[in-house]
Amino acid sequence: MINDVKKSAEQRMQKSLETFKTDLSKVRTGRAHTGLLDHVMVDYYGSDVPVNQVANVTLIDARTIGVQPWEKNMLAKIEKAIRDSDLGLNPSSMGEIIRVPMPALTEERxxxxxxxxRAEAEGARxxxxxxRRDCNNDLKNLxxxxxxxxxxxxxxxxxxxKFTDKYIAEVDKALAAKEAELMAV
Structure with a gap:
């Protein structure tokens, strides 16, 4: 029983770490990447859905993402969702396609x-x-x-x-690597 609780704890902590690393990979360092828009949500007939479920997201060139909605009436909604996201992007529509140029990374950016x-890292921690809390409660119930x-x-x-300390250290290590990558000019 204790082994089941420990195994569950380690698996769930591993999933949290993998999710954090996936989220980190979406934060790009000046280059365009289609995964960057994965967590941008668009209002699609009353429900929020990711951009890639209402449009084709492609790379036009190394610094520009192209978003082509499957329905013409979604063009303005997608453009607004990208602009309102915390990514600091400024999309512009050109006919049936939205061009999302990647801004050059300034010191402020x-x-x-x-x-x-860092906010993503804190969420992972x-x-x-x-x-840890859930598993400790399971042990107390046993x-x-x-x-x-x-x-x-x-x-x-x-x-x-020990699992908690190990996985938090992994989060910190991934965070430090990403910070170094972002600050490299």
């Missing part, structure tokens, strides 16, 4: 991106700590139901804390 990355001893519960909590 780099610092803004670092703030975004919180997620990992939430997993103890309360007299399925494990107090010593087993204590050892289980220590192991879960």
């Amino acid at each position: 780099r610092k803004d991106l670092i703030k975004v990355v 919180v997620s990992i700590r939430n997993v 103890l309360k139901d007299k399925e494990i001893t107090e010593d087993d519960e204590r050892r289980g909590q220590d192991d879960i804390q």
Whole structure:
């Protein structure tokens, strides 16, 4: 039972780390990347959906993303969603396609991106700590139901804390690498 809780904790913490690394890969360093728009949500007949579910997202060149909506009436909504996102992009529509040029990374823009990355890192840390809390509660419930001893519960909590420390260190390492990449000119 304790092994199940520990295995669950490690798997969930691993998923949090992988999600964080995926989010980091979306923060680009001056080059265009279609994944950059993955988390931009558009109002599509009353529900929010990602841009890539209502349009073709392609690379026009190394510094420009092209977004071609499948429905003409979505053009203005997609353009507004991209402009309102926290990415600092300024899209412009040209007929049936929206061009999203990537701004050159100024010192100020780099610092803004670092703030975004740090916020993502803190979200990942919180997620990992939430997993720790849930698993510790599971251990306490097992103890309360007299399925494990107090010593087993204590050892289980220590192991879960070791997983927590390990994955938070991984988040910090990935954050430091991304910050260095963003600050490199």
